[in-house]
Amino acid sequence: MTQSSDDLTVERSRRSQPSASQAASSLAGAPSPFLVPSRDDRGEPYLQVENVHKTFGQYVALRDIYLDVYPGEFVCLLGPSGCGKTTLLRIIAGLEQQTSGRVIQAGRDVSRLPPAKRDFGIVFQSYALFPNLTAAQNIAYGLQNAKRPKPEIADRVEELLAKVGLEGFGPKYPAQLSGGQQQRIALARALALSPGLLLLDEPLSALDAKVRVKLRTEITQLQKQLGVTTIMVTHDQAEALAMADRIVVMDKGFIAQIGTPRSVYQHPNTPFVANFIGVMNFLSGISISDEEVRCGNLRLKTRSEESTPNHPVKIAIRPEDIKVLHSPEAAGNLPNVLTADIEGIEFLGSVYQLALRPDGDAKEQLTCEVSIHEARDLDLAIDRSLHIQLPPELIRVFAA
Amino acid sequence: MTSTPSSLPFWQRFFPPQVSHITTREDWIRVALLGLCTLFLLVGVVFPLYPMVLRSLQDTSGSWVGLANYRTYLSTPSLVTSLSNTLWMAVLTALLSVILGFVYAYALTRTAMPGKFIFRILGLLPLYVPPLANAIGLVYLFGNNGLVTKGLFGILPGWDINLYGLNGIVIGEFLYCFPQAVVILTTALSLTDARIYEAAEALRTHPIRTFLTVTLPSVKFGLISTIFVCFILAFTDFGVPKVVGGSFNVLAIEIYKQVIGQQNFSMGATISVFLLMPTILAFVIDRIVQRRQTALVSAKSVPFQPRSNPIVDGLMFAICTLIAGFAVIVFLTIIFASFVRVWPYDFSLTLKHYNFNAVGGGGYAAYWNSIRMSLYTAIGGTIAVFIGAYLIEKGKGWGWLRSVNYFLSTVPLALPGLVLGLAYVFFFNKPLWLIPGTSYALVNPFNWLYGTMGILVLCNIIHFYTVCFLTATTALKQTDPEFEAVSASMRVPFYKTFWRVTVPLSIPAILDIGIYYFINAMVTISAIIFIYPPAIPLAAVAIVNMDDAGDVAPAAAMSALIVGTSIGVRLIYSFLTRGLHRRTQAWLKR
Numbered sequence: 001m002t003q004s005s006d007d008l009t010v011e012r013s014r015r016s017q018p019s020a021s022q023a024a025s026s027l028a029g030a031p032s033p034f035l036v037p038s039r040d041d042r043g044e045p046y047l048q049v050e051n052v053h054k055t056f057g058q059y060v061a062l063r064d065i066y067l068d069v070y071p072g073e074f075v076c077l078l079g080p081s082g083c084g085k086t087t088l089l090r091i092i093a094g095l096e097q098q099t100s101g102r103v104i105q106a107g108r109d110v111s112r113l114p115p116a117k118r119d120f121g122i123v124f125q126s127y128a129l130f131p132n133l134t135a136a137q138n139i140a141y142g143l144q145n146a147k148r149p150k151p152e153i154a155d156r157v158e159e160l161l162a163k164v165g166l167e168g169f170g171p172k173y174p175a176q177l178s179g180g181q182q183q184r185i186a187l188a189r190a191l192a193l194s195p196g197l198l199l200l201d202e203p204l205s206a207l208d209a210k211v212r213v214k215l216r217t218e219i220t221q222l223q224k225q226l227g228v229t230t231i232m233v234t235h236d237q238a239e240a241l242a243m244a245d246r247i248v249v250m251d252k253g254f255i256a257q258i259g260t261p262r263s264v265y266q267h268p269n270t271p272f273v274a275n276f277i278g279v280m281n282f283l284s285g286i287s288i289s290d291e292e293v294r295c296g297n298l299r300l301k302t303r304s305e306e307s308t309p310n311h312p313v314k315i316a317i318r319p320e321d322i323k324v325l326h327s328p329e330a331a332g333n334l335p336n337v338l339t340a341d342i343e344g345i346e347f348l349g350s351v352y353q354l355a356l357r358p359d360g361d362a363k364e365q366l367t368c369e370v371s372i373h374e375a376r377d378l379d380l381a382i383d384r385s386l387h388i389q390l391p392p393e394l395i396r397v398f399a400a
Numbered sequence: 401m402t403s404t405p406s407s408l409p410f411w412q413r414f415f416p417p418q419v420s421h422i423t424t425r426e427d428w429i430r431v432a433l434l435g436l437c438t439l440f441l442l443v444g445v446v447f448p449l450y451p452m453v454l455r456s457l458q459d460t461s462g463s464w465v466g467l468a469n470y471r472t473y474l475s476t477p478s479l480v481t482s483l484s485n486t487l488w489m490a491v492l493t494a495l496l497s498v499i500l501g502f503v504y505a506y507a508l509t510r511t512a513m514p515g516k517f518i519f520r521i522l523g524l525l526p527l528y529v530p531p532l533a534n535a536i537g538l539v540y541l542f543g544n545n546g547l548v549t550k551g552l553f554g555i556l557p558g559w560d561i562n563l564y565g566l567n568g569i570v571i572g573e574f575l576y577c578f579p580q581a582v583v584i585l586t587t588a589l590s591l592t593d594a595r596i597y598e599a600a601e602a603l604r605t606h607p608i609r610t611f612l613t614v615t616l617p618s619v620k621f622g623l624i625s626t627i628f629v630c631f632i633l634a635f636t637d638f639g640v641p642k643v644v645g646g647s648f649n650v651l652a653i654e655i656y657k658q659v660i661g662q663q664n665f666s667m668g669a670t671i672s673v674f675l676l677m678p679t680i681l682a683f684v685i686d687r688i689v690q691r692r693q694t695a696l697v698s699a700k701s702v703p704f705q706p707r708s709n710p711i712v713d714g715l716m717f718a719i720c721t722l723i724a725g726f727a728v729i730v731f732l733t734i735i736f737a738s739f740v741r742v743w744p745y746d747f748s749l750t751l752k753h754y755n756f757n758a759v760g761g762g763g764y765a766a767y768w769n770s771i772r773m774s775l776y777t778a779i780g781g782t783i784a785v786f787i788g789a790y791l792i793e794k795g796k797g798w799g800w801l802r803s804v805n806y807f808l809s810t811v812p813l814a815l816p817g818l819v820l821g822l823a824y825v826f827f828f829n830k831p832l833w834l835i836p837g838t839s840y841a842l843v844n845p846f847n848w849l850y851g852t853m854g855i856l857v858l859c860n861i862i863h864f865y866t867v868c869f870l871t872a873t874t875a876l877k878q879t880d881p882e883f884e885a886v887s888a889s890m891r892v893p894f895y896k897t898f899w900r901v902t903v904p905l906s907i908p909a910i911l912d913i914g915i916y917y918f919i920n921a922m923v924t925i926s927a928i929i930f931i932y933p934p935a936i937p938l939a940a941v942a943i944v945n946m947d948d949a950g951d952v953a954p955a956a957a958m959s960a961l962i963v964g965t966s967i968g969v970r971l972i973y974s975f976l977t978r979g980l981h982r983r984t985q986a987w988l989k990r
Contacts, residue, residue: 095885114424115888122889128882132904142890193890 044107046071046229047092047197052101054087054253061087062253065101072227074220076240079250080276085233086201088250092231093199094118106196121190125202127182129174135185136161136170142193160188163222180211187219191226198223200232204239216243237277241265249273271314271398280316281366284400287313293397296361301335301392312400319353321394322368325387326377336390340366345380352380356388426893430791434801437788441808443846444862445815448827452819455826456669469670482649483674486635489566489650493573493634498626500574500723501581502619507716508582509589510615512708514717522724524579525731528966530923531576532639532943533959536952537730538563538572539644540737545744547733564646572640575727577630584629588622589615594704624689628682636675636816638926643947651675652818652926659822659930669826672819683814731963738957753957761945761954762937767961770939773856774921781861781868781917782910789872790898794884813866817926824859824931851933863927864920868913875909876902908977915973919966 045068054062062084069075077085090096092103094115102111110118129138136157143153161167164184174182183203190198203219204212220243223230234240240247241261249256249264249272257269268274271282285295287307293300293315302315331337343365344355352375356366368388370378378386459465473479504523507513526534541548542563551558561567596618600610616623638652645653651671659668737743741750756763788809792802812820828850832841849855879902887897903910925940932938939962946955 093885093889095888114426115885116424116426116891116893120889122886124880124882124886126880126882128880128886130883130901132901141887142892145890145892145896189886190889195889 043071045069046073046106047231048102048104049088049092050102050104052088052091052098052103054084054091054096055099060253062091062098065255067248067255067258069229069231071229074223074230074232074243074245076244076247077231077233077250078237078240078244078247078276079235079256081235082252083250084253085235085250089199089201089231089233092197093120093122119195120197120199121193121195122199123183123186123190123201123203125206127174127186127206129182129186129189131174133173134170135166135172135174135177138174138185139170139189139192141189146193156192160192163191164188165218178211179207180215183207183215184218187222191228196229198228198230200230202233202235205234205236212239219243241277247277249276251276268316268396271316274316274396274398279319279367281319281322281364281368282314282316283364283366284312284314287311287397291392295364298338298358298360300390300395302395302397303393305397307397307399314398314400316396316398317366317390317394319367319369321391322366323389323391324368324370324374324378325389328387331387331389334389335392336395338388338390339385340388342380342382342384342386345382354380354386356386358388359385426895427797429895430795431798431801433787434791434795434798434805437784437791438801438805438808440784441788441805441811441862441865444858444865445808445811448820448823451826451830452669452672452823455666456673458666460664460666469666470673473667473670473674478649479654479671482651482654485566485648486650486652486675487678489569489573489648490631490635492566492570493577494627494630496570496574497577497581497630497634498585498623501578501585501626501630502623503716503719504578504723505582505585505589507720508586510704510706511713511716512706513713513720519720519724522728523582523720525724526575526727527579528919528923528970529575529731529734529963530639530925530940530943530959531572531637532643532925532940532947533734533923533956533963534575534730535568535572535640535643536943536947536956536959537734537737538568539952540733540743540956541730542568542571543644547744550744563644565644565648568644568646569641569648569650572644573634573637575730576637576640577633578723578727580629580633581626584626585619585622588619592618592704594702597704621690625686628686632679632682632814632816635678636818636926638818638929639944642944652816655818655822656929665822665826668822672816672822675816676814676819679816680814683811687810734956734963735960737953738960740953743953753953754961756942756954756958759946759951759954760949761942761951761958762939763942766937766942767939767958769853769936770922770962771965773853773860773936773938774918776853776857777860777921778914778918780857781864782914784861785865785868785913786872786903786906786910789869789876790902793873793876794881794894794902796884809869810866812862812864815863817863817924818929820859820863821927821930824855828855828931850931851935853936855931856928856936856938859927859931860917860921860924863924864917868916871909871913871916872906875906879905911973911977915970918969922962922966 047067047069049065049067052062052065053060065088067075067088077088079085087096091098094110094113094117098111102109104110105119129135130141133141139157139160140153143156148156157170158167161170164187166181166184166188169177169181169185174185177185183206187203200219204215207215216239232240232243244261246258247261247264248258251272257264257273259267264273265277268277268280271280274280275282283295283300285293285298285300287293287309288299289309290307291301291304293302293313295315300315307313325331325337338358338360340356340358342354343357346353346355350372352370352372354368354370356368358364358366366388370380456469457464457466459468504519508516508520508523513519529537538546540546542561543549546563549558549560549563563571596614597610600614605613636652638656641648641650641653642656651674655668655671655675658664658671738753739749739751740746741748741752762769788805792806792809795802828844828846830844831847833844834841849858883897883901884894887894887901923940925944928938929941929944932941939958943955943958943962946952946958
């Protein structure tokens with residue numbers, strides 16, 4: 001089975017590489033990434049990033065970055081490695097200096113202030129706990145420097161240890177703690193000075209899968225409980241979807257899309273976002289009208305989207321949106337019903353993931369998900385043929 | 401990768417505009433300290449070289465003669481011979497040291513040879529012995545009245561190896577270079593991943609092919625470094641040829657003769673330039689080669705566990721016993737000879753050689769001066785090296801100044817001690833500096849250092865700077881790069897974190913640097929022979945003077961004192977660090 005590169009459709013873990021012009025010219029109808037729906041109850045933004053650019057010599061790390069973060073919000077900067085998300089976080093912290101643009105925090109222009117003059121706490125992927133100091137000394141590090149009275153420091157350390165669920169761990173050295181415990185100490189240390197802004201730089205990626213899921217719930221709960229405005233950098237879309245109030249998807253130094261996890265997942269602006277968040281099937285074709293696309297000898301009805309007829313397009317549908325029909329009769333007169341051969345079956349525990357080859361001259365594979373319950377009725381086997389339906393309202397069209 | 405063609409003016413590519421750089425009080429402290437470090441290195445390394453090179457273009461009275469000195473040098477047969485002699489001797493020494501050093505290091509790291517712990521210690525033994533003392537040991541064994549030459553009191557047939565000349569120098573330099581080679585190669589051979597060997601074995605590769613295709617390439621850079629280090633050490637050493645050189649002239653001796661014997665500083669400077677050129681060349685080549693090195697070992701590497709192979713292990717044990725045995729015999733000979741009444745006629749024991757009153761050199765005053773100097777060098781050097789390395793490694797901004805500083809920190813490796821010392825004479829001894837082309841002069845602000853303990857300490861700090869600097873840099877690289885960022889977020893200034901976190905974490909490296917400085921300052925001769933003031937005699941120099949005067953037994957006694965002190969300090973150090981480890985490194989325990 002060969003897959004020619006121009007017909008490449010199922011790009012699951014691979015990151016699509018749209019050019020800058022492609023990313024910018026996604027089909028109309030998608031909300032502009034910079035027009036965040038304004039919600040009055042959020043009030044004034046706590047942090048504003050205005051037109052930030054960053055270059056390293058010839059290399060442009062960030063360009064045209066606008067971002068508003070509201071008080072108490074949990075925002076995730078999400079993107080593949082090298083997209084500039086960590087650089088943006090470091091600029092917000094003052095650890096890196098932007099080439100141009102402004103950063104305004106709590107109404108104060110902090111663009112030119114060193115980190116020590118800003119108001120944030122930070123947790124790094126490596127934890128960066130001081131290994132020669134105990135957990136309690138690590139947490140107290142900034143408090144001592146602020147010359148707070150000793151009893152107050154001790155109380156605050158106890159309070160923070162309790163908050164992160166590590167009472168009694170104060171006298172332990174970092175090497176005596178597990179990865180998850182170290183991360184919690186790092187979090188407590190970042191919160192010790194009650195900063196207005198909490199920055200998390202890939203805080204969970206060094207941890208085991210189980211601990212990671214547990215900690216992500218804990219961090220979200222603690223964040224909501226304290227109401228501290230938080231920005232987290234991650235490359236893990238599942239983490240971003242689970243934790244964030246809003247996600248900022250970044251690609252090659254640009255902001256590709258900003259929105260709530262739901263809206264970014266359901267209404268991706270560009271093939272890049274669609275493919276980076278979750279799994280997406282792509283079929284290339286030619287637009288016939290606003291509601292119809294021809295892919296090889298298949299004519300597929302799509303969501304009504306403005307498009308120029310006779311232009312190359314990519315249509316996209318999520319694996320879970322493809323319906324598997326139990327019999328040809330079930331098709332009735334549903335639109336977009338096709339038959340497809342099963343080429344691969346992967347058992348993922350709660351679902352089966354199928355690799356399907358639609359009949360016809362389209363060379364593309366489709367990925368679709370079948371729940372265990374459904375699978376019982378379907379008698380899945382390699383080379384068996386299935387009837388599937390691509391619901392038009394769940395198909396998105398992108399300019400190719 | 402998104403990139404746009406640079407619209408910056410040409411010069412800004414090298415010096416990016418600092419307008420957007422945040423400058424705070426802390427940054428100013430950092431830059432000021434960095435500037436101080438740069439000044440320190442400029443005064444210690446670069447500035448003194450200028451008057452020395454200048455001097456090689458002047459005659460004895462100080463007038464400009466262009467390349468006349470070089471022409472004289474190249475047309476004097478005896479001087480040209482000394483150049484070819486030195487090259488030949490250094491190449492032989494480097495080859496011998498690298499080959500035997502490699503076998504020794506391989507046995508220590510890759511075989512299951514018994515007694516590795518002892519061999520590790522014995523192999524490094526000559527490090528604590530001044531090269532000059534090793535040469536004296538050789539004289540007692542292989543010299544005209546040597547034990548071996550005389551056939552062990554006539555029990556065995558005598559064996560004269562013609563010590564004085566090339567043979568003696570190469571053997572002496574080998575004892576000097578061998579431990580250095582073992583240190584570098586043991587490190588190179590330890591950095592490996594057992595899985596590569598398991599893969600080779602799974603592919604049914606013959607052990608010899610594995611050795612040629614896996615082992616050798618993986619230590620390529622270590623081998624190259626070792627060759628250069630040994631070459632430079634032998635090429636520039638002064639102590640061994642001084643004692644066993646005989647009529648085999650080498651450059652280092654030639655410089656000494658010109659400066660001390662004939663007071664011809666111009667010719668001394670000229671020969672120094674000849675001594676300097678190959679070492680700088682070796683240094684540059686080594687730098688270029690090492691730049692291509694990539695890390696072979698990742699955090700996930702599996703350590704190599706040698707398996708026993710009776711034939712290989714036995715063979716290695718025999719070879720290592722021979723090498724280590726030789727070093728130990730020479731070492732013990734020095735100690736023994738210092739207690740013997742009249743070698744080789746009267747072997748009754750005596751302490752009379754330890755009474756230095758009857759001989760020149762300065763005696764116990766020299767010994768205590770050496771200890772004082774080494775102590776100051778260890779303290780001052782460690783502070784300078786560690787702060788310098790910290791500012792370069794953990795600083796931010798001022799990238800070009802940090803690069804300059806890094807470069808200056810590596811240059812001392814290429815400077816032979818003799819050249820450094822002579823350069824210091826020219827630079828620090830002048831009360832006034834004439835500005836070339838004018839009749840104006842500047843007052844030398846460093847002139848007061850001349851003839852003090854200060855210049856000896858400075859010279860030693862610079863002479864051994866690079867190795868210590870690289871040790872400190874390696875240690876600093878292992879600390880988390882975000883410590884400074886985290887501290888800034890908690891509004892703790894960098895110097896507090898330096899003191900509370902960085903220094904405690906680097907204690908092992910700091911102590912290593914201190915001990916390295918101390919031992920090297922104790923045994924060094926070449927760097928200080930030209931600059932030690934008459935009022936401050938030094939132990940290592942006393943060995944030269946006593947040997948010169950024919951008082952070989954007291955010279956051996958002084959050598960024994962130096963060796964004993966170095967080893968004693970080393971033992972105290974191990975003892976203390978064990979205690980220190982327990983207290984300050986408690987965080988390492990689980």
